[in-house]
Amino acid sequence: MSLSVRQILVAVVAAAIAASPNTGCAEALSWSDTEIAILRSLAIDNLPPLPADPTNSVADDPRAAEFGQQLFFDARLSATGSVSCSTCHQAERHFTDGLDKGQGIGQSKRNTPSIVGVAYSPWLYWDGRRDSLWSQALSPLEDPVEHGGNRQQYAHFIETTAEYLEQYETLFGAWPDLSDPASVDLVFANLGKAIAAYERLLMPGRSRFDDYVDAVVANDAAAKQELFNPDEEHGLQLFIGEANCTQCHNGPLFTNNEFHNTGVLSYPGEVPDRGRIAGVREVLSTQFNCRSEFNDAQFKECAELEFARSGYEVMGAFRTPSLRNLAGTAPFMHKGQLKSLADVLQHYNDAPDAMIGHNEAKALNLDDRELQQIEAFLNTLTAPLSTDSKWLVAPVVPAIQAAEE
Amino acid sequence: MSVPGLVLSHGGVVEEEDLCVIKVNYLRGHFKIYQPLLDGHKEYCEDLPNASETVFVMEYLHESLGEAAVDFRIIRDVTGKGRFARWEDVAEVPDLDSATVFYREPVIDPDLLTVVHDFKEEGDFIGIVTANVDGDETIYRAVFPFEVGFTGFGYWPFFIVLLIAIQVQYLMMSGKFKRWRQGGNLVALLAVMPLFFAGKAVADSQTAWQSNRGVYTVTVTSSLEPIVINQIHSWTVHITSNGEPVSNAVLAIAGGMPAHDHGMPTRPRVTEELGAGNYKLGGMRFHMQGDWEISIEIEANGKTDTVVVMLSL
Numbered sequence: 001m002s003l004s005v006r007q008i009l010v011a012v013v014a015a016a017i018a019a020s021p022n023t024g025c026a027e028a029l030s031w032s033d034t035e036i037a038i039l040r041s042l043a044i045d046n047l048p049p050l051p052a053d054p055t056n057s058v059a060d061d062p063r064a065a066e067f068g069q070q071l072f073f074d075a076r077l078s079a080t081g082s083v084s085c086s087t088c089h090q091a092e093r094h095f096t097d098g099l100d101k102g103q104g105i106g107q108s109k110r111n112t113p114s115i116v117g118v119a120y121s122p123w124l125y126w127d128g129r130r131d132s133l134w135s136q137a138l139s140p141l142e143d144p145v146e147h148g149g150n151r152q153q154y155a156h157f158i159e160t161t162a163e164y165l166e167q168y169e170t171l172f173g174a175w176p177d178l179s180d181p182a183s184v185d186l187v188f189a190n191l192g193k194a195i196a197a198y199e200r201l202l203m204p205g206r207s208r209f210d211d212y213v214d215a216v217v218a219n220d221a222a223a224k225q226e227l228f229n230p231d232e233e234h235g236l237q238l239f240i241g242e243a244n245c246t247q248c249h250n251g252p253l254f255t256n257n258e259f260h261n262t263g264v265l266s267y268p269g270e271v272p273d274r275g276r277i278a279g280v281r282e283v284l285s286t287q288f289n290c291r292s293e294f295n296d297a298q299f300k301e302c303a304e305l306e307f308a309r310s311g312y313e314v315m316g317a318f319r320t321p322s323l324r325n326l327a328g329t330a331p332f333m334h335k336g337q338l339k340s341l342a343d344v345l346q347h348y349n350d351a352p353d354a355m356i357g358h359n360e361a362k363a364l365n366l367d368d369r370e371l372q373q374i375e376a377f378l379n380t381l382t383a384p385l386s387t388d389s390k391w392l393v394a395p396v397v398p399a400i401q402a403a404e405e
Numbered sequence: 406m407s408v409p410g411l412v413l414s415h416g417g418v419v420e421e422e423d424l425c426v427i428k429v430n431y432l433r434g435h436f437k438i439y440q441p442l443l444d445g446h447k448e449y450c451e452d453l454p455n456a457s458e459t460v461f462v463m464e465y466l467h468e469s470l471g472e473a474a475v476d477f478r479i480i481r482d483v484t485g486k487g488r489f490a491r492w493e494d495v496a497e498v499p500d501l502d503s504a505t506v507f508y509r510e511p512v513i514d515p516d517l518l519t520v521v522h523d524f525k526e527e528g529d530f531i532g533i534v535t536a537n538v539d540g541d542e543t544i545y546r547a548v549f550p551f552e553v554g555f556t557g558f559g560y561w562p563f564f565i566v567l568l569i570a571i572q573v574q575y576l577m578m579s580g581k582f583k584r585w586r587q588g589g590n591l592v593a594l595l596a597v598m599p600l601f602f603a604g605k606a607v608a609d610s611q612t613a614w615q616s617n618r619g620v621y622t623v624t625v626t627s628s629l630e631p632i633v634i635n636q637i638h639s640w641t642v643h644i645t646s647n648g649e650p651v652s653n654a655v656l657a658i659a660g661g662m663p664a665h666d667h668g669m670p671t672r673p674r675v676t677e678e679l680g681a682g683n684y685k686l687g688g689m690r691f692h693m694q695g696d697w698e699i700s701i702e703i704e705a706n707g708k709t710d711t712v713v714v715m716l717s718l
Binding site: 038041122246247248250251256257258259263265266268269270271272274277303304306307308309310312313315352353355356360 | 437439441442445446448458460462464516517519520521523634635637667668669670671672673674687688690692693694
């Protein structure tokens with residue numbers, strides 16, 4: 001008896017749930033001209049071609065990208081022979097690793113960010129402590145808790161690995177005499193430039209959101225309804241409106257690549273991370289920055305370095321990450337403090353005072369339903385990369401196989 | 406050894422205008438304590454509810470602290486003075502090290518002091534911040550007794566406890582300012598700007614912008630046309646006064662989005678005076694779509710006036 005009542009209840013509830021989306025989307029949301037302009041600005045069709053990188057003479061050389069891909073996946077570029085770039089930047093996880101903080105030889109100090117589309121950013125790392133893709137690529141190689149090796153070791157490795165030496169010389173000219181430390185620096189910088197050439201190929205693909213924007217622009221109600229359910233539509237409307245997300249997550253990569261303090265809690269056992277205030281100091285003094293002799297540009301234009309914001313206003317600020325494909329990249333924030341998208345949205349909804357510096361975000365006071373709608377929208381940004389799949393796996397190189405056997 | 410007058414507190418930490426302030430002699434810091442594992446972002450000034458992992462933050466409100474070697478020590482209260490403990494009492498502790506539960510070596514840090522300590526037990530403790538300002542000669546201290554596992558009133562009435570807890574070995578005054586309030590001018594400026602500009606205009610090379618008091622007229626041309634977000638570029642600013650080009654002007658640039666209460670992502674400045682009243686403004690970048698206001702303070706021939714250029718992206 002009680003069972004049958006329960007069955008009836010279940011049936012009624014199920015019917016209600018099944019009916020609700022239909023009643024909810026009887027009329028698709030209509031967008032204002034201003035909103036449509038914002039939607040178009042976020043669509044991937046609005047992504048300009050990747051600008052040239054004059055600091056890296058091989059940035060767009062396909063041979064450099066191939067060489068860089070081999071280096072990216074080669075664990076011999078580490079003190080232990082066990083850590084490659086792909087140890088943390090795992091292609092199948094959108095080039096992240098699913099951990100709070102990267103795990104190389106030891107635990108790194110921050111969360112592994114995706115590198116898809118990062119070639120568009122004037123700043124690299126959560127704190128922007130590097131100002132080019134190639135100089136960023138060098139830094140983990142010598143970090144004691146990441147790859148843990150040093151440039152002498154890597155230069156020697158290339159010198160004694162025939163197929164790498166050959167590729168190197170094709171790209172960068174005759175192998176230099178390593179007894180000169182300047183030559184070691186040069187070889188090291190060039191390895192970074194090859195890896196950067198590879199990373200420049202990693203680009204996000206067209207997502208359901210982008211198709212939806214097309215449908216909006218074409219004013220195709222049927223297509224809109226087919227592409228987005230009412231929750232996703234309302235989530236998007238909140239995203240570009242009331243929730244203020246596009247203050248920072250703007251443009252087709254959903255990032256302004258700028259630094260913001262959003263008051264994320266310190267990581268357990270650690271003091272609060274200072275972020276950009278330290279990062280800007282480092283990038284101004286680092287050996288391989290834009291002003292260095294390793295910048296290949298004929299005329300070194302280092303406007304970003306020259307006009308960089310510094311000082312207390314960037315205390316506790318971190319670089320805005322892209323939101324494309326974020327669904328598979330938990331945990332979030334610079335140390336993986338927030339474990340789910342729901343946690344992230346709740347955090348922005350509350351906008352607590354920052355432990356250090358000043359939280360730029362303001363409390364949103366959205367209700368749970370609205371936060372879920374934003375989350376539903378964010379999940380529409382998931383899509384396979386536009387990059388050819390051959391770049392997303394370790395290349396088949398005889399030398400690597402030989403080493404593993 | 407002298408005494409710097411009465412301080413309204415029971416230690417080196419006081420509450421001022423809702424701000425918890427630690428006074429290391431005349432050097433002040435914004436003091437905040439957190440127990441993130443249990444209380445998230447909840448901020449404490451001194452007494453702590455739990456024996457738990459605790460983060461102490463001291464944001465320097467005085468530049469000298471950023472040049473000083475600052476150390477941080479927490480001892481169990483072995484002075485028997487409880488909330489009345491001061492440096493003289495601490496100095497008499499025969500074996501400070503064995504009473505110490507946490508010690509952070511002196512570090513010169515330009516911005517702030519942060520330490521994390523996991524309190525294993527409840528009880529009375531004394532925090533001691535020491536700033537060594539000038540080599541070994543000048544040592545300033547703040548001593549603040551506090552309780553871990555505090556179960557008394559959350560609003561402990563400080564005002565009944567008049568105590569001097571600051572040890573002075575050196576008295577000097579200095580007119581250094583509060584770094585953390587820098588930028589307040591910009592915010593204030595942005596707040597009043599909309600009053601002067603009803604209606605929305607867009608920066609283009611045809612628009613002539615009048616300075617607030619009418620001294621200067623400005624037109625701007627961008628190297629990036631049209632201006633899009635997230636691309637660094639430069640502007641050429643053309644300045645006239647009574648129709649004549651203005652030369653040798655000094656320009657100060659501040660910009661931001663009044664609707665969002667934030668400034669620019671870069672620090673633009675004049676990189677070149679091009680002649681005929683033209684100035685090249687480098688480092689322009691806007692990181693968000695919407696309404697921007699770029700304030701250009703112009704000083705020439707002893708006359709200072711500010712023009713605000715509006716921009717819609």
